[in-house]
Amino acid sequence: AQKVTQAQTEISVVEKEDVTLDCVYETRDTTYYLFWYKQPPSGELVFLIRRNSFDEQNEISGRYSWNFQKSTSSFNFTITASQVVDSAVYFCALTRDYKLSFGAGTTVTVRA
Amino acid sequence: DTGVSQDPRHKITKRGQNVTFRCDPISEHNRLYWYRQTLGQGPEFLTYFQNEAQLEKSRLLSDRFSAERPKGSFSTLEIQRTEQGDSAMYLCASSLVVSGATQNTQYFGPGTRLTVL
Numbered sequence: 401a402q403k404v405t406q407a408q409t410e411i412s413v414v415e416k417e418d419v420t421l422d423c424v425y426e427t428r429d430t431t432y433y434l435f436w437y438k439q440p441p442s443g444e445l446v447f448l449i450r451r452n453s454f455d456e457q458n459e460i461s462g463r464y465s466w467n468f469q470k471s472t473s474s475f476n477f478t479i480t481a482s483q484v485v486d487s488a489v490y491f492c493a494l495t496r497d498y499k500l501s502f503g504a505g506t507t508v509t510v511r512a
Numbered sequence: 513d514t515g516v517s518q519d520p521r522h523k524i525t526k527r528g529q530n531v532t533f534r535c536d537p538i539s540e541h542n543r544l545y546w547y548r549q550t551l552g553q554g555p556e557f558l559t560y561f562q563n564e565a566q567l568e569k570s571r572l573l574s575d576r577f578s579a580e581r582p583k584g585s586f587s588t589l590e591i592q593r594t595e596q597g598d599s600a601m602y603l604c605a606s607s608l609v610v611s612g613a614t615q616n617t618q619y620f621g622p623g624t625r626l627t628v629l
Contacts, residue, residue, distance in 0.1 A: 437620070443622055444620060444621065445603065445620035447617055450617050498545070498560055498567075498568070500545075500547075500557065504552070
């Protein structure tokens with residue numbers, strides 16, 4: 401069975417603060433894929449990043465960065481210098497092939 | 513490149529009525545997925561298609577639910593005899609999986625929000 405845990409339900413920050421979202425996963429598969437999606441108030445899930453289990457390199461994309469640590473089964477996401485437009489629900493997800501298993505999501509509120 | 517589209521965006525119905533939702537995937541994507549999302553939760557997998565073949569159905573998909581993808585392009589999800597517990601956001605996603613690969617990124621549509629009164 402696959403399971404994703406996002407322990408933080410809600411995070412509230414002031415604009416320009418950094419925010420880190422935690423994601424811990426469980427799987428018995430040796431090959432798997434991890435994802436982060438953003439869901440703004442409009443409701444559409446927006447793809448942010450995909451990582452396979454063999455690629456533990458951290459990645460930075462603009463103000464976003466991801467830290468994948470296989471040893472602790474974690475795939476954390478950091479938003480640097482947050483902006484109001486970053487306010488959304490963020491989901492971490494895991495799959496072996498076709499079925500995405502999502503965490504419960506973390507609601508990020510960035511206050512001006 | 514046009515994204516995944518879903519219609520309608522909102523549907524309000526009375527208990528016991530049938531409803532049908534439509535999903536148009538990204539053109540040339542061969543896989544299409546349906547998920548359900550209830551308030552405060554992450555999406556849950558319902559079913560998926562590879563071209564026109566429905567390859568897996570979740571146990572969440574009761575006999576009142578049926579999905580089709582008749583020509584391997586758009587898909588419909590029908591719920592018969594709706595119940596209040598069916599109220600949720602129904603999300604569609606699509607992906608392109610090439611031969612030999614097991615996974616590719618799923619791109620989601622805006623969802624259909626169903627309210628059953």
